[in-house]
Amino acid sequence: MTAPPADRPASTGSRGGIRMPDRIAPMLATAGRQPFDSPDHIFELMWGGLRAMAHIRDGHLRLVARNGVDLAPHIPELNHLPGLITAREAILDGEVVVLGAEGQPEFDALRPRLHALLERDRPPEDLLKPRKVAGQLSYQAFDLLWLDGRPMSDRPLWQRKNALHNVVRASAELSAVDFVDDEGIAFFEAVVARRLEGVVAKEKTSMYTPGERSKAWLEVRALQSGDFVVGGYTFGGARRRGEPFSQLLLGGYEDGRFEYVGAVSGGLNDVEARALVSLLEPGVVDAPAFNDPPPIARLIYWVEPSLVCHVRFSEWSRDGFLRFPIFSALRPDLRPEDCQLD
Numbered sequence: 323m324t325a326p327p328a329d330r331p332a333s334t335g336s337r338g339g340i341r342m343p344d345r346i347a348p349m350l351a352t353a354g355r356q357p358f359d360s361p362d363h364i365f366e367l368m369w370g371g372l373r374a375m376a377h378i379r380d381g382h383l384r385l386v387a388r389n390g391v392d393l394a395p396h397i398p399e400l401n402h403l404p405g406l407i408t409a410r411e412a413i414l415d416g417e418v419v420v421l422g423a424e425g426q427p428e429f430d431a432l433r434p435r436l437h438a439l440l441e442r443d444r445p446p447e448d449l450l451k452p453r454k455v456a457g458q459l460s461y462q463a464f465d466l467l468w469l470d471g472r473p474m475s476d477r478p479l480w481q482r483k484n485a486l487h488n489v490v491r492a493s494a495e496l497s498a499v500d501f502v503d504d505e506g507i508a509f510f511e512a513v514v515a516r517r518l519e520g521v522v523a524k525e526k527t528s529m530y531t532p533g534e535r536s537k538a539w540l541e542v543r544a545l546q547s548g549d550f551v552v553g554g555y556t557f558g559g560a561r562r563r564g565e566p567f568s569q570l571l572l573g574g575y576e577d578g579r580f581e582y583v584g585a586v587s588g589g590l591n592d593v594e595a596r597a598l599v600s601l602l603e604p605g606v607v608d609a610p611a612f613n614d615p616p617p618i619a620r621l622i623y624w625v626e627p628s629l630v631c632h633v634r635f636s637e638w639s640r641d642g643f644l645r646f647p648i649f650s651a652l653r654p655d656l657r658p659e660d661c662q663l664d
Contacts, residue, residue: 335409342468343413345386346375346475346522348535349415349465351522353664356508362526364479364501365509368541369462370429370527373657376461378404378412385418385461387655396439399459400497406491413468414486415530416499420457427520430650431631437597439654448552463490465501467530475530481525482530506542514543520544528530535662547634550583551658553611555602564644566599570649571616573627574663575582579613583664585643586633589649596650601629620647632658 348467372391377384381404385393396400397418409413420431435455466486467475473483483501490498495510501524502509510521520543528538550572571587590598605626630653642663 340471340473341640342377342379342413342471344377345390346413346415346467347491348373348375348388349531349533349539350535351541352535352537353522354542357507357521357542359504359506361504363502363506363507363523364483364526366499366501366524367513368543369417369419369427369499370519370520370547371427371462372432373415373417374461374655375467376403376412376414376416376463378407378409378414380410381405388655388660389655391437391439391655393655394434398461399587400461402535403461403496406489406493406496408489409470410464411470412489413470414461414463415465415467416461419460419462420455421460422457428457431455431574432476433651436652436654437594438654458494460494461496462499475532478527478529479524480526493495505533510542510544512572515630518544520545533548545634546611546637547632547660548574549630549632549653549656551580551627551661552602552625552629552631553580553582554622554624555599556585556618556623565597566596567623568620570598570631571612571618571622572631572633572644572647573612574661575659576663580611580627581617581642582612582614582616583663584635584644584647585618586631586644586647588647589634598629604630617618627658630658632663 372387373387374387379387383394383401383403385397387393403474403483418428421430432455463486466482469485474485487498490496506521506523513521520541523540525538551574552570553573554571555567555569569587571585573580573582602625605628606623607626608623632650632653633647634650635647637645639645
């Protein structure tokens with residue numbers, strides 16, 4: 323597995339103090355098979371939003387995505403987060419989400435903002451007019467990695483949680499994520515009933531290990547979804563009139579190999595599909611990047627595996643393909659190598 327870059331080393335300040343790091347690679351969870359109860363774990367909601375580190379220093383905010391992009395200029399609704407933190411310096415780990423009328427996260431509501439992030443030809447002044455999202459934009463913070471000159475990642479989770487809840491002033495735009503002690507099965511059943519993404523089980527004594535996929539955090543999904551890389555697109559077959567392509571060919575990385583996992587055709591409207599083709603066309607190549615290219619009897623344009631998208635699906639087939647995938651949104655906050663097949 324190719325891990326995200328490790329922490330950039332903290333430098334020494336002019337007065338001999340430790341300077342807050344410019345970037346911390348996020349700790350990642352491992353897939354869990356089923357829900358469980360445990361006195362050694364807490365259980366949190368899987369938000370299914372945009373993972374981002376909130377760097378707060380002297381009233382200024384940076385929202386650093388997994389690929390290093392600062393999302394803050396594109397999400398001005400959250401620019402006043404520093405005023406909701408009772409600290410001069412802090413680094414929070416969490417997710418940018420859109421909350422619906424009943425407070426549930428709605429990933430699809432982020433689609434207009436995510437598509438805009440990929441439109442590199444937009445004039446700079448247009449960034450001051452971000453596309454409207456249907457719902458409440460919010461940052462859901464679930465960890466605290468730095469606090470006023472002190473690194474927190476080497477402290478156990480329960481200490482980091484206590485400190486997080488102490489420094490966050492809860493509002494519509496910022497929350498310290500609630501959690502459940504011990505009773506993971508009942509919490510998972512409640513998540514299933516509300517048709518939410520799933521649950522993350524975290525060991526109470528676990529340290530934060532930047533850039534690593536750790537078994538101290540376990541994701542148990544209630545709904546199936548994932549992030550995959552586009553490796554090509556096809557023409558022909560059951561295509562509506564005016565659509566610019568039939569299917570997107572998707573893949574992910576396993577032991578360094580780019581493996582084909584299936585094709586998605588549903589979920590895109592015509593405007594989005596045309597915009598997507600304009601992003602894919604510059605990356606068209608002669609040969610497929612897939613380790614084992616799919617035998618599809620259609621006209622195929624192979625592309626460099628550089629564009630990531632989020633997909634919902636019913637289940638994995640026994641031979642490792644997505645069943646009934648539906649396109650959800652582009653993921654400009656992720657690098658292709660972040661899409662590891664677990």
